[in-house]
Amino acid sequence: MYDIIVVGGNLSGASAASVAAEKGAKCALIERHQKPYSPAHCGEGIPDVVGDFLKLDEIGCLTNPIEIININLSTIKEYTFKLKKHKIIIIDRNKLEKHLLEKAEQNGAELFIGKTVKDFKPPDEVLLDNNESLKGKIIIDASGIACHIGSKIGIDTKLKPEDVGVCIQSRIKGSFVRNTVKLWYHKPYAPFGYAWVFPINNTLANVGLGITGGQKLDMQELLDKYIQYETKGDCEILHTFRSCVPSAYPLIELVKDNVMFVGDSARLANSATGAGILNAIISGNLAGCIATKYLKGGINTLDTYTLEMKRILKRLKKTYNRKIKLTTDEKFLTGYKKAFSLLSFANSISPGFFQNYVAKRVEKELIKLEKYK
Numbered sequence: 001m002y003d004i005i006v007v008g009g010n011l012s013g014a015s016a017a018s019v020a021a022e023k024g025a026k027c028a029l030i031e032r033h034q035k036p037y038s039p040a041h042c043g044e045g046i047p048d049v050v051g052d053f054l055k056l057d058e059i060g061c062l063t064n065p066i067e068i069i070n071i072n073l074s075t076i077k078e079y080t081f082k083l084k085k086h087k088i089i090i091i092d093r094n095k096l097e098k099h100l101l102e103k104a105e106q107n108g109a110e111l112f113i114g115k116t117v118k119d120f121k122p123p124d125e126v127l128l129d130n131n132e133s134l135k136g137k138i139i140i141d142a143s144g145i146a147c148h149i150g151s152k153i154g155i156d157t158k159l160k161p162e163d164v165g166v167c168i169q170s171r172i173k174g175s176f177v178r179n180t181v182k183l184w185y186h187k188p189y190a191p192f193g194y195a196w197v198f199p200i201n202n203t204l205a206n207v208g209l210g211i212t213g214g215q216k217l218d219m220q221e222l223l224d225k226y227i228q229y230e231t232k233g234d235c236e237i238l239h240t241f242r243s244c245v246p247s248a249y250p251l252i253e254l255v256k257d258n259v260m261f262v263g264d265s266a267r268l269a270n271s272a273t274g275a276g277i278l279n280a281i282i283s284g285n286l287a288g289c290i291a292t293k294y295l296k297g298g299i300n301t302l303d304t305y306t307l308e309m310k311r312i313l314k315r316l317k318k319t320y321n322r323k324i325k326l327t328t329d330e331k332f333l334t335g336y337k338k339a340f341s342l343l344s345f346a347n348s349i350s351p352g353f354f355q356n357y358v359a360k361r362v363e364k365e366l367i368k369l370e371k372y373k
């Protein structure tokens, strides 16, 4: 019998298994892909304070600091934000995830890589595709948008099309301004969503777009048009993938019986931006720590995890409630115009205002993790 079984070996799952094993839990992690980190299905942008927390420089994970964000709100207005003290960094997520999995194994977690969880028999039995059966006292569902374990214990895991961010992204060789992220909101490239250029350096970038699901649009055609606009055709496409991120209301129950939900499986990505790395890392670390503490008798309920996630959940719910109102061209444009104009104004008074605010907020959440160390 394992203390903890983690289903899914990406950011949230590898984080959970790593801390749980480090704290002495007998832990198993199951991941269906041989190399879940390759290629990273991600724009790879995070706040710099998260990079510091992850000690990216120590693990040799290259980062590109972004100093300027250029936003086109459709064809109606252009905004430029300069980041001062705190930056966004574009990371090598591939390297980070590989490192987290290796760390989980070094800490003593048993990894079942290339194995798919096909069934869960509550309260403790996890069945793999090779019919192997594992038992665990606590199960952490880190299976991403599928929320695989949730679907087996009566949680409504089906997402409405409009609660899914449908994405397509290419890794592109070309000429890019290394310190500048470019975003294009709404039509013609990303109706009810946005397109992005996240530069890795002067010659490589992640170029993609994410739109609200349920629209009958040719994603490849939208991306081709956006790439043509950004590069004037002077580029080489190295690879392209399609993927989805939940842009939904977070799960009502982050803990049900002995099952805990983390990262995208708990719908913890920001429903307006699709950014989910930060919350995957925070929730994975918290769930791993709290599960272990519970098993050792240090706390008497797993619901401590939900309590510790309270502030994040409140913000995610607020964002979702705002997002679902932007259903027409006019509402979408007016909504974002108001938000970007406010930010521009705040930035003109206090340069880097928004990033500094985000950094402070994130630091508060990360400090919380220290409590469980």
Ligand SMILES: Cc1cc2nc3c(=O)[nH]c(=O)nc-3n(C[C@H](O)[C@H](O)[C@H](O)COP(=O)(O)OP(=O)(O)OC[C@H]3O[C@@H](n4cnc5c(N)ncnc54)[C@H](O)[C@@H]3O)c2cc1C
Pocket (backbone or CB within 6 Å): 007, 008, 009, 010, 011, 012, 013, 030, 031, 032, 033, 036, 041, 042, 043, 044, 045, 046, 115, 116, 117, 118, 142, 143, 144, 145, 146, 148, 167, 168, 169, 208, 243, 244, 245, 262, 263, 264, 265, 269, 274, 275, 276, 277, 278, 280
């Ligand atoms: C195109 C795109 C760009 C993005 N860009 C950014 C960005 O720039 N910044 C940001 O903050 N966020 C970004 N995100 C969001 C971010 O990638 C996710 O929020 C994050 O990956 C969530 O991590 P996770 O570990 O919870 O889930 P996932 O990364 O989805 O990992 C789930 C893992 O579970 C495994 N799994 C699933 N089912 C099973 C099963 N039955 N058995 C075994 N294993 C299973 C999967 O193989 C996978 O490895 C982006 C998302 C997309 C789609």
